[in-house]
Amino acid sequence: MRKHHHADRKSLTRTIIQQIVFKINKNATNNNKTIFSGRQCPVSVCYIHRCTVSVFTIAYCVCAWTFSITLSVKGILLPLRTFGNNTIMNILIQCIGSFGIHYSKDYTEADFHFIMRGAALIRMLANFMGHSVFQRGLQDYLTLHKYGNAARNDLWNTLSEALKRNGKYVNIQEVMDQWTLQMGYPVITILGNMTVENRIIITQQHFIYDISAKTKALQLQNNSYLWQIPLTIVVGNRSHVSSETIIWVSNKSEHHRIAYLDKGSWILGNINQTGYFRVNYDLRNWKLLIDQLIRNHEEYILKQVATTYIKLGWPKNNFNGSLLQASYQHEIPLNVRDIVYCTGVSLLDEDVWEFIWMKFHSTTAVSEKKILLEALTCSDDRNLLNRLLNLSLNSEVVLDQDAIDVIIHVARNPHGRDLAWKFFRDKWKILNTRYGEALFMNSKLISGVTEFLNTEGELKELKNFMKTYDGVASASFSRAVETVEANVRWKRLYQDELFQWLGKAVRH
Incomplete structure (x- = not known):
């Protein structure tokens, strides 16, 4: 190691x-x-x-x-x-x-x-x-x-x-x-062997997000699915981590001997998420991983930003003036520009929204226009979000391919989710006429607008809407129903428990 x-x-x-x-x-x-x-x-x-x-x-x-x-x-x-x-x-x-x-x-x-x-x-x-x-x-x-x-x-x-x-x-x-x-993808479960040190049990099974879906779809009841899975793993403890190794998992359940694995060590699978599968662990290993992430996290962050801090330094005086001067001399780096714009629009007033809107019209760079347009969807003002949704259908203002992103990003905004969902239903005929032949774009729109719906009322609205337009983009709408059903189920099972845990954590 x-x-x-x-x-x-x-x-x-x-x-x-x-x-x-x-x-x-x-x-x-x-x-x-x-x-x-x-x-x-x-x-x-x-x-x-x-x-x-x-x-x-x-x-x-x-x-x-x-x-x-x-x-x-x-x-x-x-x-x-x-x-x-x-x-x-x-x-x-x-x-x-x-x-x-x-x-x-x-x-x-x-x-x-x-x-x-x-x-x-x-x-x-x-x-x-x-x-x-x-x-x-x-x-x-x-x-x-x-x-x-x-x-x-x-x-x-x-x-x-x-x-x-x-x-x-x-x-x-x-x-x-x-x-x-084969349909779907597997979930790997890694279990420590409590009787033999350095031994683990690895199982695989077809991952189903919504367990109740098994009773509705016959193909999901097929337990014969098997994958040959290239599972990368590392083993670590408080001070060391092993080099990465790969294990091929081909059976429903397998036993493997892992070097350096003892009672105080954690094991991590699917390094850098290079594999197309999920990984689960026993409770003991989850606790060890959580402890590893929490330990010395402040020291780790400081190490990451130290060189930047030293390079920039601080002026001895004229602090505000130097900040103002820096804002003119240094553009916002492209890699954080979307985050900066979005944060500014969400925290500040309508004047900032109008400024970004003006910048969107004046810039000629396609990449910059896209970032500015998405930033406009971050507003907390529902009137501005509604205005933007309506403007998105004007091809002279917003390109057709960008209009989909506007609607989806408004749907991802907690203040605009219901607005985007209503807009989608009200304007569906127009949207389907515009994007119906562009299969990927139409599917992207349906998925993006519905992925965060999570109430019984919204699920009922979606099902009723499907009946009205029976046969149109049926596969995409069927997946949307699966998503919302899973969201509703998760919310019903875990929302109260999660809120209680968060409340307890905040109080302490």
């Missing part, structure tokens, strides 16, 4: 607590890029689009995955590497939070959840293969099929050969077919 460096602590914290997702600096991309499905990625990777529909999904995913790797291999500053990782993490959180994903042969049933799920799987594949081996395998694949078509298995077989040349023997097709052709 090696010393627990700050990098290890950072890895541990990032794995358990999802970091804030930052925007990727547009200037970080290199010139050899092309636009593919709304993302920037290397031209060579986008060539995979020439393959079959199944591999089309992979092409899109590689774009998302590759951008993170590009930032790392180009040696750009650490914060930019973090942006890439956080963007992929955000994709993973979104698709792992989707629990009703059903594969459909009808392409019209496909939506952006299916595409983002592929991005997470490609990231997992690249991680257990090793990034350099994965990239070499992709190059071989593109070379072999550059003048023709290819099927999904062609990609898997080429990657298996690349892995074999590196001395590793994994049947990529066998592994990935379980992830791409």
Whole structure:
């Protein structure tokens, strides 16, 4: 085992607590890029689009995955590497939070959840293969099929050969077919063996967010699902953490011997969330992980910001004047601009909202316009939110593709959730006419507006609304109902208990 460096602590914290997702600096991309499905990625990777529909999904995913790797291999500053990782993490959180994903042969049933799920799987594949081996395998694949078509298995077989040349023997097709052709994803449970030291029990099962859904859908009652899971783990205690190791989990239940694991050590699985699965632990291990995160957290944060603090320093006098001068000399960094704008709009008055609105109209940079527009949705003023929703339908003011983001971000604002939901229902005919043919966008809108609905009344409204427009975007609306039913159930079971716990914590 090696010393627990700050990098290890950072890895541990990032794995358990999802970091804030930052925007990727547009200037970080290199010139050899092309636009593919709304993302920037290397031209060579986008060539995979020439393959079959199944591999089309992979092409899109590689774009998302590759951008993170590009930032790392180009040696750009650490914060930019973090942006890439956080963007992929955000994709993973979104698709792992989707629990009703059903594969459909009808392409019209496909939506952006299916595409983002592929991005997470490609990231997992690249991680257990090793990034350099994965990239070499992709190059071989593109070379072999550059003048023709290819099927999904062609990609898997080429990657298996690349892995074999590196001395590793994994049947990529066998592994990935379980992830791409089976519904959903697994949850791993790691249990400590109380009778034998250094031993753990690892189980896997099909993860169902809403347990009650099993009684409603026959396909969810299938207990035969199995995945070959590349589980990365580390073991640690108060002063040390082990190096990362990988365990392949293929059965419902397995016993494994883990080095350095004793009664005082915790175990952490799925490092950096590279795997497309959830991980659960026994109560003892959860407590050890919580204790590890709490211990010396202030010292850790100070270490992280110390260099910045020293670099900036403080003037001996004229403090306010220096702040004013600094505001003109230093632009708000792009990676925190969305947070700064949003916070300002939410805490300050209507004048600030109008100022941001004016900036939105005057700027010509597309990325800046998007950040400003999303900041406008952060207001606590319901009148301003209503005004913005209505303006979003004016194509001369807000681009059609940006209007969806306006509605979704208002729905995520606690002060605007009901406004966005009512607006969505009232304007559905207009919205469906505008986005109905753009399957991904329509599905994104339905999911975004309904994902935070959590009352019996809202669930009833959603079901009644579906009956009114029976057959329109049925798959997306069915998933929305699953989401809201799960939200209502969770709220009923845990809200009071959670509020009591929070109240007790605040009092102490």
